[in-house]
Amino acid sequence: MDKNSWTYSEEVKKNFLHPKNFLEKEPKEGDFDAQGEAGSAACGDIMKVWIKVDLKSEKVKKFKWQTWGCASAIASTSVFSEMVTERGGMEIEKALKITPQQIIERLHGLPSIKIHCSVLADQAFKDAVKNYYAVHSS
Numbered sequence: 001m002d003k004n005s006w007t008y009s010e011e012v013k014k015n016f017l018h019p020k021n022f023l024e025k026e027p028k029e030g031d032f033d034a035q036g037e038a039g040s041a042a043c044g045d046i047m048k049v050w051i052k053v054d055l056k057s058e059k060v061k062k063f064k065w066q067t068w069g070c071a072s073a074i075a076s077t078s079v080f081s082e083m084v085t086e087r088g089g090m091e092i093e094k095a096l097k098i099t100p101q102q103i104i105e106r107l108h109g110l111p112s113i114k115i116h117c118s119v120l121a122d123q124a125f126k127d128a129v130k131n132y133y134a135v136h137s138s
């Protein structure tokens with residue numbers, strides 16, 4: 001897809017209309033190990049994420065999220081949540097290395113003006129990991 005296009009890819013539309021791992025209800029005590037948050041200076045939108053991590057393997061077992069962000073933020077976070085939890089979960093160290101480019105590739109492109117929306121999940125995840133290690137130091 002042309003990054004200067006105004007058109008969203010089918011993958012963006014699919015993930016926006018049917019987002020994966022969206023947190024519908026407020027979590028109960030013990031549902032997750034840590035929470036993280038990020039805000040976009042570009043638009044003022046907020047992303048909140050919750051993670052559950054396997055203590056031994058340090059694999060991300062659950063990644064849930066909520067946002068007031070736009071369609072691009074929703075689609076990007078939906079694919080990020082799949083990337084870190086699929087195939088039994090990604091190790092935290094590896095998940096921290098996911099780049100915005102990898103997210104955008106999986107979305108089959110994103111208009112360049114929307115790139116700042118695609119980094120919110122990753123930034124909120126980093127905040128959650130920091131909070132996770134504050135309690136579960138390795």
Ligand code: FES
Nearest residue numbers: 043045069070117
């Ligand atoms: Fe705010 Fe996309 S415009 S997250």
